[in-house]
Amino acid sequence: MTLVSKLSLALAMTLAAGAAQAGNVLVVLSDADHLDLKDGKTFATGFYLNELMQPVKRLLDAGHRLTFATPQGRAPTLDRGSVDPMYFGGDAAALREHQALLERLALTSSERSPVVSLARIEQQGYARYDAVYIPGGHAPMQDLLHSPALGRLLSDFHSRGKPTALVCHGPIALLSTLPQASAFTAELTATGRAAPPAHWIYRGYRVTVISNQEEEIAKPQLGGGQMRFYPQTALEQAGAAYLSNAQPWAANVVVDRELITGQNPASATGVADELLKRLK
Numbered sequence: 001m002t003l004v005s006k007l008s009l010a011l012a013m014t015l016a017a018g019a020a021q022a023g024n025v026l027v028v029l030s031d032a033d034h035l036d037l038k039d040g041k042t043f044a045t046g047f048y049l050n051e052l053m054q055p056v057k058r059l060l061d062a063g064h065r066l067t068f069a070t071p072q073g074r075a076p077t078l079d080r081g082s083v084d085p086m087y088f089g090g091d092a093a094a095l096r097e098h099q100a101l102l103e104r105l106a107l108t109s110s111e112r113s114p115v116v117s118l119a120r121i122e123q124q125g126y127a128r129y130d131a132v133y134i135p136g137g138h139a140p141m142q143d144l145l146h147s148p149a150l151g152r153l154l155s156d157f158h159s160r161g162k163p164t165a166l167v168c169h170g171p172i173a174l175l176s177t178l179p180q181a182s183a184f185t186a187e188l189t190a191t192g193r194a195a196p197p198a199h200w201i202y203r204g205y206r207v208t209v210i211s212n213q214e215e216e217i218a219k220p221q222l223g224g225g226q227m228r229f230y231p232q233t234a235l236e237q238a239g240a241a242y243l244s245n246a247q248p249w250a251a252n253v254v255v256d257r258e259l260i261t262g263q264n265p266a267s268a269t270g271v272a273d274e275l276l277k278r279l280k
Contacts, residue, residue: 021063021280022063022064022065023064023065023130023131023279024064024065024066024067024128024129024130025059025064025065025066025067025129025130025131025132025133025275025279026066026067026069026121026129026131026132026133026153027052027056027066027067027068027069027132027133027134027135028069028070028118028132028133028134028144028150028153028173029047029052029068029069029070029076029107029115029134029135029139030046030047030070030071030076030137030139030140030142030143030144031070031071031072031073031074031076031139031143032045032046032077032139032140032142032143033045033046033077033139034142035138035139035141035142035227036142036228037222037225037226037227037228038225038226038227038228039225039226041222041223041224041225041226042225043138043222043223043225044079044080045077045079045081045137045138045139045142046076046077046078046079046137046139047076047077047078047079047082047135047136047137047139048079048082048087048135048136048137048168048265049078049079049082049083049087049095049098049099049102050082050087050088050098050265050268051082051135051136051137051167051168051170051265051268052102052135053098053099053101053102054088054098054268054269054272055133055135055165055167055268055269055271055272055275056101056105057097057098057101058269058272058273058276059133059272059275059276059279060101062276062279064279067116067121067129068105068107068113068114068115068116069115069116069117069118069120069121070115070117070118071117071118071143071144071147071149071150072117073115073116073117073118073119073120074115075107075108075109075110075113075115076107076108076113076115076139077108077139078102078108079137079138079139081221082137082265083095083099087265117149118147118149118150118153119149121149121153122149122152122153126153126156126157129162130162130163130279131162131163131164131165131275131278131279132153132154132157132162132163132164132165133165133166133271133275134165134166134167134170134171134173135166135167135168135170135268136166136167136168136169136170136210136265137168137169138169139169140169140170140172140173141169141172141227141231144170144172144173144176145172145173145175145176145181145185145234146175146176146178146181146182146185147173147176148176148181150173150176151176151177151178151181154173154174154176154177154201155177155201157258158177158201158202158258161257161258162258163258163260163275163278163279164258164259164260165259165260165261165262165271165272165274165275166209166259166260166261166262166271167261167262167263167264167265167267167268167271168209168210168262168263168264168265168267168268169209169210169231170209170261170262171207171208171209171231171235171261172209172231172234172235174202174207174235174238174240174259175234175235175238177200177201177202178197178200178238179197179198179199179200180197184197184238185229185234188228188229188233188234188237189228189229192229192233193237194234194237194238196237196238196239197238197239200238200239202238202239202240202259203238203239203240204239204240204241205240205241205256205257205259206240206241206243206254206256207235207240207241207242207243207254207256207259207261208242208243208244208245208252208253208254208261208262208263208267209231209232209235209242209261209263210230210231210232210263210264211232211244211245211248211263211264212230212232212233213244213248214248214249214263214264215227215230215231215232217248217249232244244263245263245264249264249265249266250266251263251264251266251267251269251270252264252267252270253267253270253271253274255274260274260275260278
């Protein structure tokens, strides 16, 4: 065998090994472009740019394959308030880089978005996916928290111990696995409290989510509106063990069994790092 042939074979084996290690990650977003508030008010929202794109870029750079889905298969909406360098450590160039990647992926394009429905994911079979990632923005508070399709997906991942990563408002999606998710959130909306379910697959899990304190600090962005309930309260009343950061807006990542949760926008990169460890 010639030297050139040996080098070619070595390169082919290296590429094959890299491909064999690549994971298939399912990224689930909300269909919603707004959040219903109290007193009939609404808040225009969607996903947060850095919470989606920082982990997406890291996963792609590491060679993993990504599939994007929403409950109904509609193109998700970018929360324009998240297009700000402060979510990228003040780095305007990093903001532009992640914006450009979002545009190349065409996720928000009504004509070209590659997003599929969760029904399609279920038809294909959950077994083909190695991990799931759910970013924040307020949109998950509108639909993901009681999506039956998402509840079935997360329940399957839980039963198989597959990495399940969520950040900021994203962890509210864990409520979708409740036996009566809509009734639970309706009671919470009406009274501020909800009876803990008798059975919940994440009962006792250590988790984080955007804190009640951080929600209060960020309340002015709602334009005088008020959220129906805060995700920290909802997860605590459902039976999760909530862990917060020491200072508002400081990064905080909590890992418990298959769950990887991040508290706020600053936690997105840490969640991505933990997810990448699981995919090696």
